[in-house]
Amino acid sequence: MNNLNKKPIRSRRYLFEGEGSNPSLKFKATYLRCLAWRIPHLILKLFLKGIGLFEQGYKNALNVKLRNREIKVARLPIELEGLRVLFMSDLHFEENPELTDVLVDTISQTKVDLCLFGGDFQRDRRKFLDPAIQGMKRIVDAVEAPLGFYAVLGNHDTIELVPELERIGVRVLMNESIKLESKSSPFYVVGVDDPFYFKFDDIEKAFENVPENSFKIFLSHTPDLYESAKGKGVNFYLCGHTHHGQIHFPFIGPLLLHSLSPKEMGMGEWLYENMAGFTGPGVGTSGVPVRFRCPPEITLMELKSGQNE
Numbered sequence: 001m002n003n004l005n006k007k008p009i010r011s012r013r014y015l016f017e018g019e020g021s022n023p024s025l026k027f028k029a030t031y032l033r034c035l036a037w038r039i040p041h042l043i044l045k046l047f048l049k050g051i052g053l054f055e056q057g058y059k060n061a062l063n064v065k066l067r068n069r070e071i072k073v074a075r076l077p078i079e080l081e082g083l084r085v086l087f088m089s090d091l092h093f094e095e096n097p098e099l100t101d102v103l104v105d106t107i108s109q110t111k112v113d114l115c116l117f118g119g120d121f122q123r124d125r126r127k128f129l130d131p132a133i134q135g136m137k138r139i140v141d142a143v144e145a146p147l148g149f150y151a152v153l154g155n156h157d158t159i160e161l162v163p164e165l166e167r168i169g170v171r172v173l174m175n176e177s178i179k180l181e182s183k184s185s186p187f188y189v190v191g192v193d194d195p196f197y198f199k200f201d202d203i204e205k206a207f208e209n210v211p212e213n214s215f216k217i218f219l220s221h222t223p224d225l226y227e228s229a230k231g232k233g234v235n236f237y238l239c240g241h242t243h244h245g246q247i248h249f250p251f252i253g254p255l256l257l258h259s260l261s262p263k264e265m266g267m268g269e270w271l272y273e274n275m276a277g278f279t280g281p282g283v284g285t286s287g288v289p290v291r292f293r294c295p296p297e298i299t300l301m302e303l304k305s306g307q308n309e
């Protein structure tokens with residue numbers, strides 16, 4: 001079922017990034033745009049330190065909890081009733097070195113049917129991959145998921161991560177699908193490459209082997225593809241990236257979600273026509289390693305047949 005030893009697929013991402021040591025001009029330009037965000041992040045960090053709130057925000061960011069959610073999904077086959085899915089996104093392992101121990105303690109010996117990752121394992125694309133690979137290996141060892149571990153890449157991840165993740169048993173869906181089966185009922189997990197900074201998503205290619213009437217879980221780094229996913233008959237859309245803003249102000253909520261989708265799709269459970277969706281708040285942080293009124297979350301979902309059609 002899982003071909004963990006295959007070479008990474010030469011997606012548009014591969015062509016765009018080049019062979020790692022020789023990235024294209026377009027990649028360099030996009031990377032510079034990402035670097036520009038460091039200035040407001042530094043200002044915010046200095047401001048929080050100046051007013052004495054940084055330490056509290058850092059502590060809040062480490063307070064990772066496993067949250068159980070019952071997700072109502074339309075057209076759920078009866079055999080998949082109660083399917084248990086563990087979901088994590090935006091781990092950004094390098095940002096907070098203490099996070100891995102906390103999250104491994106939190107999920108240790110968790111038993112689910114399958115485990116999905118919404119991308120952004122890395123934080124700084126320039127750095128080596130070790131924190132992400134070591135962290136992911138510990139997660140894979142800690143969780144029992146007989147249907148497997150599947151991931152998509154986010155805008156902070158590099159192509160070099162793909163073979164490393166697959167080596168430890170995490171299949172990366174690069175505009176691809178995988179057919180799974182539970183209690184003799186087949187279903188598909190379909191994943192696209194990063195649709196945000198690098199726009200490597202190719203939804204047509206991702207769905208090319210997926211039968212129209214099958215049950216489909218769609219994995220994307222961001223919620224931005226909700227319309228095209230609906231057009232492909234997706235039943236459940238899973239994503240992250242927004243971190244729910246990391247800082248929620250009273251009466252205002254988050255200032256920025258870095259998403260083109262409507263705000264309600266950038267935070268938590270949502271519904272688009274009869275397609276259920278969930279945008280996780282993320283496990284880690286990026287920019288400034290703090291959270292206020294916006295806790296990190298590892299999500300344990302149980303799929304239930306819904307009335308949403």
Ligand SMILES: [Fe+2]
Pocket residue numbers: 120154155156196221241242
């Ligand atoms: Fe992201």
